[in-house]
Amino acid sequence: MSLPDTRVAEDSYAELARTLDSARLRRDEPLAPYTTFKIGGPADLFYEADSADDLGSSIIAARHVGIPYFVLGLGANILIGDKGFRGLVIRNAAKHFKFFDDGKLWVESGAVMADIIPQAVERGWSGLEHYVGIPSTVGGAVWQNLHFLSPAPERERTMFIDEVFERCELLTETDARKVVDRDYMEFGYDTCILHFTKDIVTWAEFQLEKGDTAVMHRILQENLSWRGSRHPWLQFHPSAGSIFKKIEGVGAGRLVDQCGLKGYRHGDAQISHIHANIMVNLGHATAKDVRELIAIAQKAVEEKFGHRLEPEIGFIGEF
Ligand SMILES: Cc1cc2nc3c(=O)[nH]c(=O)nc-3n(C[C@H](O)[C@H](O)[C@H](O)COP(=O)(O)OP(=O)(O)OC[C@H]3O[C@@H](n4cnc5c(N)ncnc54)[C@H](O)[C@@H]3O)c2cc1C
Known part of the structure; x- marks a missing residue:
């Protein structure tokens, strides 16, 4: 008895290619390079979303066509199987951001923390510098409630990204887009409400505080050297x-x-x-x-x- 072919059917591909920018829709894309483990077989279909709207549209398109999908950040907290993914992997490369005069940061969920942190520090906004050296997109950081046990004696405690999280926009299971606050997210250790739904973060807003740039640079150095000496x-x-x-x-x-x-x-x-x-x-x-x-x-x-x-x-x- 032969097993059913679970690969994405040709007509589903054709329908997606009509809906999405077909130049960014690839077939049989090896996933290993998109993960920090450098492990994983091919995705039947692979799409790079370059804005929050594009991310939302690509998820809605996959739901409409009726194929499985997976939203990939930096692939820093996952292991992808050797046989790959039967469906559409949407790599979140939505990276736009804006800092406001009151310390608010609006940022699309595919922005990489390593790109955002120096931007915040340069502008004198404190709150994100603790997470330096941790590979993550903003979406992955919210999903996991990114955290770090600070090595410095004066702040020796686990810090969580939800401490500076203000609100985010979710694409819900019913294709609606809604803005939710911190209470709604039910953040915990390594978790939040997203673990129990199919909702996806399209953008997030953080409230940062005015900080001393010299102190932030010290934290960056301390945390990076702490990581460098304790982690491979x-x-x-x-x-x-x-x-x-x-x-x-x-x-x-x-x-x-x-x-x-x-x-x-x-x-x-x-x-x-x-x-x-x-x-x-x-x-x-x-x-x-x-x-x-x-x-x-x-x-x-x-x-x-x-x-x-x-x-x-x-x-x-x-x-
Ligand atoms: C060397 C190393 C050190 C690390 N150190 C730490 C550490 O100190 N602290 C810590 O907390 N973690 C740490 N991690 C784990 C990892 O960095 C975090 O879990 C990170 O937040 C993963 O983000 P990502 O963008 O890579 O998500 P991915 O691994 O790509 O995805 C993880 C999950 O998040 C979901 N997801 C991604 N984007 C969205 C979105 N927009 N909306 C909804 N769901 C989404 C994915 O679908 C998937 O289920 C470390 C990892 C490595 C490799």
Whole structure:
């Protein structure tokens, strides 16, 4: 018995190509280059949305045609399967932004934090500098409630992006666009309401505060050097950041480390030598390698400590 062909049908492609800018609609696009793990097979269809409106239209078009879709930011918190994605991957490259005199920042959800942070610092607006060095689009940051445990003694606490979040526009499951505030978003650790809906952030607004540029530059340097000394460097060792969810007061990485798994290699995937909650791609790792390595770490930790480690990253597409 042969399995049904789940690839996007020719007429669905033709209909999408009529609705969207066909020059930006690609077929069989390998996804690995669009992720920080550098892992993942092809998307049947791939579209780069270049504005908030374009992002909304492309999602509505996919819904109308009736094919699965996935909104991709920088691909820093996901593992894409080796067989890729049957449907349309919409890469969010909507990057327009505007700073206002009262410290408000309006920004499209595909803007990259690494591009926005220097713009804010240059204008003397504080609030985003803590997240320097974390690969993320604004949409991904809202989805995950981006956070960072500050290393500096005077602000040694976990900071969350929702502290400066004011409101955002959502494209809802019914194709409506609505503006919602912080309370609506139900932000938590690594989560917000978007995890339970199919709503997509098209743009967001942040309220920043007047800050001392010299202090902000100090924070940028401290945070970057803290990361540089404790995390494997993405340029050399692609990863998706922390693989397992935090275990309050224990530390998922510490448990993996105490199982003697630092540096453990499976295929071309490895548990980092310097951070046991990060798995790195040594060059040719497959999604299968990573999934099996995750299972190895889970089994070891469960047997030794009785804790079940839960993956923090999203698993996308076919494995
Ligand atoms: C080296 C490294 C270090 C990291 N350090 C940290 C850290 O210190 N703190 C931290 O919090 N995270 C960290 N991460 C994880 C990652 O950076 C964040 O989760 C980030 O917010 C992911 O953003 P993204 O744009 O890459 O989202 P993606 O990985 O592309 O997508 C993640 C999810 O968000 C959804 N999404 C993306 N855009 C939108 C949108 N516009 N509307 C609705 N949903 C959307 C996607 O559909 C997907 O489900 C790290 C990752 C790496 C690789």
